[in-house]
Amino acid sequence: MGRLKLSYKRVPADTTKYGEGYTLNSLSREHFQRFNESVPGLGDISRRGQYTQALVAFLDPEGFTDFSNQVDSHLVVPEFMKTYLSWIFSSISETFKEGETEDTVRIWGSLPFFAKFLGDGLLFIWDTEYSGGASGIQNIVLNLLDVTESYKSELLPTLKKSVSKPPSRVRCGIARGQIMTVGDGNDFVGSCLNIASRLQKLSMLSFAISRRGIDLTRGKRAPKEFVIKKVELRGIGKEELVYVRKSELEALPAKERKLFKEP
Numbered sequence: 001m002g003r004l005k006l007s008y009k010r011v012p013a014d015t016t017k018y019g020e021g022y023t024l025n026s027l028s029r030e031h032f033q034r035f036n037e038s039v040p041g042l043g044d045i046s047r048r049g050q051y052t053q054a055l056v057a058f059l060d061p062e063g064f065t066d067f068s069n070q071v072d073s074h075l076v077v078p079e080f081m082k083t084y085l086s087w088i089f090s091s092i093s094e095t096f097k098e099g100e101t102e103d104t105v106r107i108w109g110s111l112p113f114f115a116k117f118l119g120d121g122l123l124f125i126w127d128t129e130y131s132g133g134a135s136g137i138q139n140i141v142l143n144l145l146d147v148t149e150s151y152k153s154e155l156l157p158t159l160k161k162s163v164s165k166p167p168s169r170v171r172c173g174i175a176r177g178q179i180m181t182v183g184d185g186n187d188f189v190g191s192c193l194n195i196a197s198r199l200q201k202l203s204m205l206s207f208a209i210s211r212r213g214i215d216l217t218r219g220k221r222a223p224k225e226f227v228i229k230k231v232e233l234r235g236i237g238k239e240e241l242v243y244v245r246k247s248e249l250e251a252l253p254a255k256e257r258k259l260f261k262e263p
Contacts, residue, residue: 002040006031043184050181053128055137055214056192057112057144057174058200059088060121061151061167068120076163083162087155088122088147088170089115095143109136114188121200125188128176134215138222141174141209145225145245148172148207171206173199176213195240198233203256205248211241229260 006027013022037045061067061084068077096107110130116123131137151170159166177192192210199208209216209226216222226243233240241263249260 004034004039006034040187042182042187045183047183049189050185052125052179052181052188053177054179054188054190054192055126055128055131055140055174055176056179056190056196057124057126057140057172058118058121058196059124059144059148060171060200062169062171062206063165063167064120067163067165067167070165080159080163080166083159084155085117085122087151091147091150092124092143095146108132108139116187123193125179135218137176137214138216138218141214141216142222144172144174145207169206171200173197173202173208174214175199175210191236195233195236198236199242202231202233202242202244203259204252205244207245207248209243211243214243216243228263230263231260 008025008027010023011026013024015022067073067080070076093111096109096111098106098108100106109132110126112124112126114123114125126140128137131140148170152168156166156168173196175192175195177190177195179188179190179193181187182189195210195212199210202208211228216226225245225247227246227249228241229244229249230239231242232238244260249257252260
């Protein structure tokens with residue numbers, strides 16, 4: 001999906017146009033025509049989309065770009081990715097586990113039905129039909145918070161012993177809404193995807209949730225950890241309501257705190 005391997009040959013350029021000594025790449029006509037709308041692997045993009053009520057989360061290791069640009073990065077990036085991906089999928093699944101027998105595993109709500117690697121971060125999508133209502137959605141949010149926190153406390157100390165300058169934390173943005181399949185159903189579009197992507201890199205925070213369709217006032221834990229603020233999200237709106245962590249908001253520089261207004 002998305003990869004195109006073409007066979008190039010160097011051929012002399014038109015001397016009347018470029019002068020002597022110039023060469024160009026040459027492709028067979030068949031290879032040249034391979035570059036078309038099928039490259040992303042979406043399938044039949046004229047197919048009518050199917051809708052799903054979803055909760056989406058973007059998780060991004062902060063500082064991954066600098067990490068992958070270090071000297072001889074080819075020696076450290078694969079090792080980091082193998083460890084990190086194995087850890088994050090295991091961590092997410094374990095937070096939902098309620099119990100198990102020899103043949104079955106009981107879970108709270110549901111696991112993500114879709115995951116996609118985006119070059120540095122990961123996109124996870126839940127179908128909220130199977131998430132257990134409002135309390136189940138809150139559970140997803142709190143579980144993801146626990147996962148991002150455990151990166152710093154559990155995985156990062158181990159990574160520091162095997163690779164140089166590993167990402168210092170995992171940032172997470174969460175939103176809820178309707179998504180639509182594209183093509184054969186292997187990818188999705190929807191405003192909640194854009195919102196979660198923006199929230200994942202909101203100011204200097206590591207965790208932010210769109211208030212739309214997500215109520216964190218239930219239970220004992222969430223109200224103590226989160227407050228609602230009004231912020232501007234580029235390309236989304238100037239008065240978006242978001243949940244942010246109290247501790248992170250209070251730790252922001254004064255200039256950054258001014259971006260978060262009272263509803």
